[in-house]
Amino acid sequence: MITFLRGKLVEKQPTRAVIDVNGVGYEVFIPLSSFDRLPSTGEDCRIFTYDHVREDVHLLFGFMSDAERQMFLLLMSASGVGPKIALSALSGLSVRELRASIVRADIKRLSSISGIGKKLAERIVVELKDKIGEADALEAVAGGGEATPEDLRTRDAVLALIALGYKQDAARKMVAEALRGAKTDMTVEDIVRKAVSSNM
Numbered sequence: 001m002i003t004f005l006r007g008k009l010v011e012k013q014p015t016r017a018v019i020d021v022n023g024v025g026y027e028v029f030i031p032l033s034s035f036d037r038l039p040s041t042g043e044d045c046r047i048f049t050y051d052h053v054r055e056d057v058h059l060l061f062g063f064m065s066d067a068e069r070q071m072f073l074l075l076m077s078a079s080g081v082g083p084k085i086a087l088s089a090l091s092g093l094s095v096r097e098l099r100a101s102i103v104r105a106d107i108k109r110l111s112s113i114s115g116i117g118k119k120l121a122e123r124i125v126v127e128l129k130d131k132i133g134e135a136d137a138l139e140a141v142a143g144g145g146e147a148t149p150e151d152l153r154t155r156d157a158v159l160a161l162i163a164l165g166y167k168q169d170a171a172r173k174m175v176a177e178a179l180r181g182a183k184t185d186m187t188v189e190d191i192v193r194k195a196v197s198s199n200m
Helices: 066-076 083-092 095-103 118-131 134-142 149-163 168-179 188-198
Strands: 004-013 016-021 024-029 044-054 057-063
Touching: 004 024, 016 044, 024 057, 044 066, 057 066, 057 083, 066 083, 066 095, 066 118, 083 095, 095 118, 149 168, 149 188, 168 188
Parallel strands: none
Antiparallel strands: 004 016, 004 044, 016 024, 044 057
16 A cells, blocks of 8 residues: 655646656645645655555545544545545545534534535444544544633543543533533532532
């Protein structure tokens, strides 16, 4: 499998790029997020790739970050999601936004992506929610941007509950319930203690 290419960028378009690697031109299909970060044509370029091989097709998909490639592969693991839909998802939302949409079961946002209807969005959430790692789930809980002290406290409480064996979704709901109407000066330990006692 070809995992990355390093060479001269000879052509770039919003959906594809051509990279000259020692005299061989590789056509790579890319999401818009990667296109925005490509260097100027004629410059050296290193791009992560996924080698998609089937009986009747052999395509290379490229990404400027490994996080994009990992999200692409994660999306592809959902039934009904092929490389074109996965690429469309990365063109429509950032990796962080996709993680957040999946973790939060934001069907409306996922179904706004070209090629993804409501039923497929629901399937993506059901099949991928528990596949997103703890760190990624906590990042999604923060919702992007600079995390406030409240965000960090919430994330730490969710992480603590996950470490205790609770599922990500259950942990988030427990923390949200514990914080509802609670004092603003609660520590992470207070939140976890209240969340666990309320769930017993």
